[in-house]
Amino acid sequence: xxxxxxxxxxxxxxxxxxxxxxxxxxxxxxxxxxxxxxxxxxxxxxxxxxxxxxxxxxxxxxxxxxxxxxxxxxxxxxxxxxxxxxxxxxxxxxxxxxxxxxxxxxxxxxxxxxxxxxxxxxxxxxxxxxxxxxxxxxxxxxxxxxxxxxxxxxxxxxxxxxxxxxxxxxxxxxxxxxxxxxxxxxxxxxxxxxxxxxxxxxxxxxxxxxxxxxxxxxxxxxxxxxxxxxxxxxxxxxxxx
Amino acid sequence: xxxxxxxxxxxxxxxxxxxxxxxxxxxxxxxxxxxxxxxxxxxxxxxxxxxxxxxxxxxxxxxxxxxxxxxxxxxxxxxxxxxxxxxxxxxxxxxxxxxxxxxxxxxxxxxxxxxxxxxxxxxxxxxxxxxxxxxxxxxxxxxxxxxxxxxxxxxxxxxxxxxxxxxxxxxxxxxxxxxxxxxxxxxxxxxxxxxxxxxxxxxxxxxxxxxxxxxxxxxxxxxxxxxxxxxxxxxxxxxxx
Numbered sequence: 220x221x222x223x224x225x226x227x228x229x230x231x232x233x234x235x236x237x238x239x240x241x242x243x244x245x246x247x248x249x250x251x252x253x254x255x256x257x258x259x260x261x262x263x264x265x266x267x268x269x270x271x272x273x274x275x276x277x278x279x280x281x282x283x284x285x286x287x288x289x290x291x292x293x294x295x296x297x298x299x300x301x302x303x304x305x306x307x308x309x310x311x312x313x314x315x316x317x318x319x320x321x322x323x324x325x326x327x328x329x330x331x332x333x334x335x336x337x338x339x340x341x342x343x344x345x346x347x348x349x350x351x352x353x354x355x356x357x358x359x360x361x362x363x364x365x366x367x368x369x370x371x372x373x374x375x376x377x378x379x380x381x382x383x384x385x386x387x388x389x390x391x392x393x394x395x396x397x398x399x400x401x402x403x404x405x406x407x408x409x410x411x412x413x414x415x416x417x418x419x420x421x422x423x424x425x426x427x428x429x430x431x432x433x434x435x436x437x438x439x440x441x442x443x444x445x446x447x448x449x450x451x452x453x454x455x456x457x458x459x460x
Numbered sequence: 461x462x463x464x465x466x467x468x469x470x471x472x473x474x475x476x477x478x479x480x481x482x483x484x485x486x487x488x489x490x491x492x493x494x495x496x497x498x499x500x501x502x503x504x505x506x507x508x509x510x511x512x513x514x515x516x517x518x519x520x521x522x523x524x525x526x527x528x529x530x531x532x533x534x535x536x537x538x539x540x541x542x543x544x545x546x547x548x549x550x551x552x553x554x555x556x557x558x559x560x561x562x563x564x565x566x567x568x569x570x571x572x573x574x575x576x577x578x579x580x581x582x583x584x585x586x587x588x589x590x591x592x593x594x595x596x597x598x599x600x601x602x603x604x605x606x607x608x609x610x611x612x613x614x615x616x617x618x619x620x621x622x623x624x625x626x627x628x629x630x631x632x633x634x635x636x637x638x639x640x641x642x643x644x645x646x647x648x649x650x651x652x653x654x655x656x657x658x659x660x661x662x663x664x665x666x667x668x669x670x671x672x673x674x675x676x677x678x679x680x681x682x683x684x685x686x687x688x689x690x691x692x693x694x695x696x697x698x699x700x701x
Contacts, residue, residue, distance in 0.1 A: 239608070242605060246601055246604050247597060248597075314619075355615075355618060356489075356615075357489040360486045362487070363484070364483060367484055367608065371611065374595070374596075377596060378596060409688065412688070412691040412692050412695040413694075414692075427684070430681045430684075435675075436671060439667075443664065443667060447650065447653075447655050450653040450655035451653050453654075454652070454696055455695055455696065458696065
């Protein structure tokens with residue numbers, strides 16, 4: 220499905236941005252790069268910035284016009300720094316645009332079109348799009364570097380396509396019984412060191428309960444804490460001898 | 461609130477990445493840039509890539525260690541390409557990490573730490589963090605350029621700040637400096653009670669670091685823990701008289 224999503228770069232001036240775009244795409248599982256009249260391509264600078272994504276540069280399709288790049292696409296998304304509708308086209312923030320891209324890429328090719336570093340997409344290019352997408356940004360400085368804009372869009376597409384949440388490793392946690400024994404031990408030591416004084420018990424134990432219940436020591440950590448308590452007991456007992 | 465969020469770059473090798481980071485930050489309304497021993501700074505290349513964000517470079521704070529950069533922070537987020545827990549610290553995808561950052565930045569400084577281009581963050585740096593954040597990516601090529609990773613995190617923060625549903629944090633957390641003093645105190649007491657023995661130091665201190673960084677005692681809880689340590693010291697000292 221991600222293979223149905225292409226990135227189209229128009230008249231890119233800095234070859235470094237082409238390389239950075241390739242890397243950003245591959246990081247997010249995209250592979251189809253189209254270049255409309257790039258200023259310089261191929262180039263060492265692009266290769267260097269592409270890092271492990273040089274294969275995308277090697278397979279990039281270089282064409283003479285946007286029309287060629289999007290000819291077989293069923294949906295064309297134009298990216299724009301403008302956050303106001305200008306062409307009576309739907310204008311979506313990146314996240315919603317990405318959801319639409321993913322939904323449609325199941326059935327056919329979809330293009331994401333990015334404009335020049337200095338001036339973005341021309342009006343006649345914006346008009347060839349079905350939807351415009353903008354990246355929510357600081358209104359005082361909203362224009363992202365083109366490779367950064369590509370990174371964000373590709374990320375939102377990856378997130379929309381792969382919504383499963385990563386499971387973290389299961390740790391072994393102590394049973395409640397073990398926690399109870401720990402609390403008893405802790406209380407014993409705190410009385411031994413006079414941190415808890417019979418006539419002024421306060422809420423210390425409640426507070427410690429709350430802290431350790433929230434922080435959830437793993438079993439090995441709990442064993443370490445028990446060891447610390449024992450070391451205090453033994454030290455104090457020895458002095459009492 | 462966004463002014464409470466700082467980006468910390470460690471040992472950045474390519475000055476262009478520093479400039480790109482500044483632009484990415486400003487695009488998303490962030491302004492506080494900290495540089496730990498950058499290879500080259502200031503530089504023309506950084507200025508050029510920063511474009512309209514040169515003010516962030518001019519105001520960047522250059523320091524000699526991560527400790528200095530995060531001393532006054534209440535929450536430290538380490539970014540990592542690893543998607544498996546390695547340090548028993550919470551590991552969140554960027555979107556959830558950003559929600560937590562925004563919630564906590566209302567009450568105090570928060571740091572986002574990014575590592576070297578080639579090798580990311582070292583283990584001792586990751587251990588100074590409370591939470592690790594990763595960017596969901598193509599498992600076959602998951603490592604983003606550092607400025608792209610910054611762009612994505614800053615974007616998620618901007619989106620989370622814009623979203624009224626984020627939960628604000630009520631608790632007051634200690635600064636990293638206070639945590640350092642606590643660790644020193646803890647170590648002192650553990651040596652006093654012979655829980656740590658000079659010839660067999662083991663990894664106890666690392667493990668305790670990990671536990672307390674993860675569990676994040678609130679300020680009142682930390683004060684209580686300090687009180688416990690003092691009570692042990694005094695008890696042991698008295699026996700020594």
